[in-house]
Amino acid sequence: MIANRGIALLVTVFFIMLITLSVGVGLKYINESAKSIEKEQFLFQTTVILDDVLRILQTLKELEQVGSAVDLSTFLLTSEVIPFQSNGVEVVIKFSSARSRINPNALKDKDRLDAFKLFLSRKSINTVYGDILVDSMSGVKEDQTYVTDIFNVHPYAFRDYISSSKHLQMINEFYVNSYHDANFKYTDTKEIFYTSKDTNSSIDLNFATASTYEILLGCDTMRAQELSLREDVFQTIEEFKLELSAEEQINLSKFNSSIFEHYLDVNIQIMHKDKISNIRFEYNTQLKKGSNFVFEV
Template sequence: MQRKKGIALLITVMFVIVITVAVGYALKQINDSSRYVEKEKMLYQAHIFVDDVITLLNGSAQLKSIGENNSVEELYLFLQGIEGGIPLTNDGTNLMVYITSACSTFAVNSINKDKQQEEFLYEYLSRYNVRGEYIELLKDVMKEPKEGVYYNTTIFEENPTLFRGSIASMKHLKKINRFYKKEYQDDAIDAINFTQLFNFSTETNTTIDLNYATPEVWELITGTSSERAKNLAEGEVVYSSKKDLFKALNLGEDEQNRLGKFSTDIFVPYLFIKMDIIRENITSHISFEYDIKHRKGYNFVYEI
């Protein structure tokens, strides 16, 4: 009898464990479904927010004046007035909108079409002891996914679902960086502030606005030291001509010649819009670029 009770007790315990696992799995499925539905709702709401923000931008008299007058000063005043972001709340959803120049950083996707800019980027990365294979990783991800394409790295063997054709966002770039660090056992890449170095424009607009260029970009396009690059970027004056800017910043001939290999200007009327949406346990990020002259948004990226 004792043995049978022991067996019965063991069977009961096993039954409870199985039930617990089954119920736990079912609850997980329900929770996953709820999260999926919530994400679908979030995506729909995100589209509405984007439409609303574009409507506000299209209706802005200040932006209309900037586009019509090609005004360097008006663009500067507009960006200064919204520095730090715009907080909004709607039906339990918190929304933070950040608006900056879309042209303060370097369009990394351009290295796929410009060999010299690729070489300059290689030189910049080498200063921080980043291996040349990192450039190969970037170029592999930029390749169009078509039959017969050859890859120089194994990134897609470990990440078969990774987006191909261009580097689409900072989240996308971070996945590439994680692979680089794991594959080559190299953390040197952590020393580079990619947020201040790269943007992810494709063919739409790749010109750097020198009035808003970051220290990282000044270092890249002039080949100067990081200390001097910080000095070049920290001025609070906007310039209406390259000649005035070169003179005020005391750019040397070599620096000007190298800068001339990049597409630059002192008035590039494109905005970068970043939206952080927080609702309950879900945070989503949306970004896009806005053409002030043509009142049009493009390069939309949704990260839900």
């Protein structure tokens, strides 16, 4: 364990050194053209920094050593947030597990939707919110047989799948405005959902959030928090199941889950004066490949 933590710490230090040098070049260009920078130029520089981050991730041999739940846990503990600042330009890179939350697109499955609706009921939230989510990934229906009227309000909304956090925010705003549910504001959907087209992805039980555990296991908040705050790392799915009751094991079986998923959720925020860009993507540490890119400028 100590050796693994030492290796992960070395990886983090090496990564910070490389990203500092690379991002520094992009920041230099931004600073030199600060007086005439336009939105298009800022977008270009954002793309340059993204390319730099991807290149470093792909060429960092030490990252390949993150091959177990323990390795990933140590890596995230030592490199969760990497901030930079230079001449008024700020860059913040955040790493987390890309499998710690539920993919809302997986709720098309009835058993999973029922589990989610049970969670909503426990939070005193109208279960129609789950129906709105399903409508939002049901595709175009010529007969308009949607359960809710979200497309009467947003007739041009994308409806093949929930594509991004911004798309989810639109859905949330529709729900709040339509149903005036005061309890909904106490539920952080960012802690529950991770948006991706891949509905077959597994939830990493070593990094699941408390809200995710509540949905997966059908347990109460205290029980979920105990699981999410534990410090030990499970090595096998069988070891994890020993911690569960028979009912919790049945509930868990409705979802795809594992104890190690080699996917990082990478968030990059770039700020310069009144301009802010956010980039989010998931990075496969085995294939050395980024995917599911979302840009917000």
